[in-house]
Amino acid sequence: xxxxxxxxxxxxxxxxxxxxxxxxxxxxxIQLSVAIHFILIATVPNxxxxxxxxxxxxxxxxxxxxxxxNIEENMQKAELYFRKADSIGADLAVLPEMYSIGCGYDxxxxxxxxxxxxxxxxxxxxxxxxxxxxxxxxAIAVTFLEKENREYYNSVCVIDRFGEICLNxxxxxxxxxxxxxxxxxxxxxxxxxxxxxxxGTFKLGAxxxxxxxxxxxxxxxxxxxxxxxxxxxxxxxxxxxxAMLKSRAIENSFGIALVNYPGEKECPGYCHTGRxxxxxxxxxxxxxxxxxxxxxxxxxxxxDLLEIRRYRNESYFGNAYRHPTLYKPLIDTVVNxxxxxxxxxxxxxxTQKKR
Numbered sequence: 618x619x620x621x622x623x624x625x626x627x628x629x630x631x632x633x634x635x636x637x638x639x640x641x642x643x644x645x646x647i648q649l650s651v652a653i654h655f656i657l658i659a660t661v662p663n664x665x666x667x668x669x670x671x672x673x674x675x676x677x678x679x680x681x682x683x684x685x686x687n688i689e690e691n692m693q694k695a696e697l698y699f700r701k702a703d704s705i706g707a708d709l710a711v712l713p714e715m716y717s718i719g720c721g722y723d724x725x726x727x728x729x730x731x732x733x734x735x736x737x738x739x740x741x742x743x744x745x746x747x748x749x750x751x752x753x754x755x756a757i758a759v760t761f762l763e764k765e766n767r768e769y770y771n772s773v774c775v776i777d778r779f780g781e782i783c784l785n786x787x788x789x790x791x792x793x794x795x796x797x798x799x800x801x802x803x804x805x806x807x808x809x810x811x812x813x814x815x816x817g818t819f820k821l822g823a824x825x826x827x828x829x830x831x832x833x834x835x836x837x838x839x840x841x842x843x844x845x846x847x848x849x850x851x852x853x854x855x856x857x858x859x860a861m862l863k864s865r866a867i868e869n870s871f872g873i874a875l876v877n878y879p880g881e882k883e884c885p886g887y888c889h890t891g892r893x894x895x896x897x898x899x900x901x902x903x904x905x906x907x908x909x910x911x912x913x914x915x916x917x918x919x920x921d922l923l924e925i926r927r928y929r930n931e932s933y934f935g936n937a938y939r940h941p942t943l944y945k946p947l948i949d950t951v952v953n954x955x956x957x958x959x960x961x962x963x964x965x966x967x968t969q970k971k972r
Contacts, residue, residue, distance in 0.1 A: 880911025
């Protein structure tokens with residue numbers, strides 16, 4: 618009995634010690650779980666914030682003045698604003714039209730001097746922004762007067778966050794009445810690229826200024842799969858031009874982001890006005906993302922890729938219900954009255970060859 622008692626007592630002691638150890642372990646586990654809980658409270662909102670921002674693309678509209686005919690100063694100023702755009706979380710930052718030398722309204726005294734400022738795709742101006750895009754890991758859209766062989770183009774070059782040129786759009790619908798655009802060559806395509814950003818990859822297209830005055834430009838971008846289209850611009854924006862731009866977005870089921878020069882304080886007539894703007898593709902609710910005032914600055918538009926894609930899958934617009942076999946007159950180059958014989962800035966007829 619005594620031995621049994623001792624054994625029983627030893628077992629009880631062992632059990633008691635085990636229980637105490639388990640309780641101590643439980644206490645440590647509880648303390649650990651509490652610590653983990655507070656860590657999660659501190660970190661999970663940030664994780665959720667990151668998840669919430671994914672597939673939401675921020676485009677920085679750099680509505681900024683340029684120094685006319687000064688490519689070096691414009692390069693420095695553009696870099697400053699690109700860096701500011703990156704610091705506020707932009708995925709893509711876009712300049713106004715032909716920012717390399719500024720896009721004013723006064724015709725140059727000597728057109729040859731003006732053309733001498735054109736640059737090739739391997740110019741230090743382009744290479745500088747290739748390196749900057751890679752450094753910032755932010756896509757950049759640079760606008761410039763381009764030269765290839767003996768041809769001159771009004772161009773926008775999109776550089777992705779890896780420092781690769783993924784799109785170079787040459788303005789197709791030049792402002793022919795002006796001398797500076799009459800001496801340029803029209804682009805031939807409306808290409809689309811897959812733009813990879815930290816917050817998602819999407820199909821990006823581009824138009825430049827008067828390109829969007831013609832619905833065919835946007836239609837081709839839609840047929841090529843564009844989900845968002847950027848529009849570097851240099852013009853006095855008005856309600857009717859905003860309405861035209863909104864129509865391009867709706868009828869093609871893509872987002873659109875226009876970047877203009879700021880408004881000019883002293884203006885004798887035809888001047889820049891600011892009023893950069895962005896539209897979603899739908900025609901109800903918050904279809905207008907924002908409209909800038911006339912001031913110089915960075916304006917942000919945010920596009921929700923998931924919402925855009927969901928809408929595109931259901932939209933009546935776009936390519937779902939078209940009748941392309943009926944549209945053959947659209948590719949007819951014959952010009953009838955009252956449009957026949959319009960002059961370019963060179964004083965000659967706008968010919969079929971230019972088309």
